[in-house]
Amino acid sequence: MLSSACQYGLRAMIYLAQQPGDAYLPVRRISSTLDVSHPFLAKILQQLVVKDLLVSLRGPSGGVKLARASTDIRLNDIVLAIDGQKVFDSCVLGLPGCGHRRPCPMHEAWGELRSNFCSMLEETTLAAFAERTEVGGFRLTPM
Amino acid sequence: MLSSACQYGLRAMIYLAQQPGDAYLPVRRISSTLDVSHPFLAKILQQLVVKDLLVSLRGPSGGVKLARASTDIRLNDIVLAIDGQKVFDSCVLGLPGCGHRRPCPMHEAWGELRSNFCSMLEETTLAAFAERTEVGGFRLTPM
C-alpha cells in the first residue's frame, strides 16, 4: 500500500512532532531511535525538505525540524510528497484508467475503501497523531 | 496492495468463470484476451493448478478450467494462493508484529479498513463477480 520509504517518512515526521521546543534534530538521532538505516532515512527526509515539509540546517547543532506547526501538517502531505498521487488512484485489479468509465464489478466496494483511506490521511494531523502516540503509550518502533 | 501476478490471476479466474460449458481453455487464449504476457500468465496459473483452484490438461484441446463450481471459489482463495497471508496482515506504518500489543495510533482506523477489504474478498464468489461483469457491461481489460 505505502512504500517503505513512505512508512519511514511518516514515522520520522511523527517522531519530530513529538519533540518539544524548536531545535533542529540530527537525522542520525532520528534514525537510531526509529531503528532504520541512517543513509536511507536521510535520503527520504531530503525529499521532505524539498517539498517544504521540513527545514534543515547543516553543521554542528544542525539537523532537521518541521517547517510548519504540527497542527498544520497532515499525513496526506507526507504520503503525497514521497509516494505521489498514485497511491490514491490505485486499483484492486490494476486496470489503467480505472473507474472513469465502465468500472469493474469491484469498483463500488473498492472505491469506498479507497476513499475512506484517503479521508483518514487527509483528516489526521501530525499533532493529533503525536498526541495519541504519547497519551496512549503507542509505539513507533518495532519493539 | 495486490501484486501484479495476483491481479492477473484474478482477472483470468473471472474470465474463466464467465465461460459457458465445461471445456478446457488454452492459456494462450486467456492471455491474449486479457492482454497480458502469455509466459507470465502461464506461470501464475500454474500456481493456481498446484493449489487446486484450476485443473489443466496438456495436448490439443487442452488448457485450463476451474477445478470447482464458480459459486464455490472466492476471491480470497485466489489472493491467498498467489500473494499469501501477508496481504491480510499488512500495516500502514510497516511495523512488525502489528496490532498484537501496543498498536500504533492509526490502528483503529486502519484495522477497520483492512478487515473491510478482507471481508470483501471473502464474501465475493467468482460466480457473483462474473455475473456482475456480464450484466453491467464491466470490463476486465484496459480498453
Place this chain on the structure above:
DNA sequence: TATATTGAGGACAAGAGAGTCTTAATTCAA
C-alpha cells in the same frame, strides 16, 4: 502410430525498490 498442440518447469534478463557508500558543501564552536 505420427504429429501437432498444449501445459510444466527451469534458466535467464530487465526493472524497480531498498539500502549503502563516498565526496562535497555548509555551519557552528573552540
Place this chain on the structure above:
DNA sequence: TTGAATTAAGACTCTCTTGTCCTCAATATA
C-alpha cells in the same frame, strides 16, 4: 582560523518482482 559535525548529492550494490525464452512431457486427433 581551524576542525568537527552535519546535511546534500549522486553513484553504486542488492534483492525481489516482473517478464522472457527454451526445452521437455503429455495427449488428443488424424
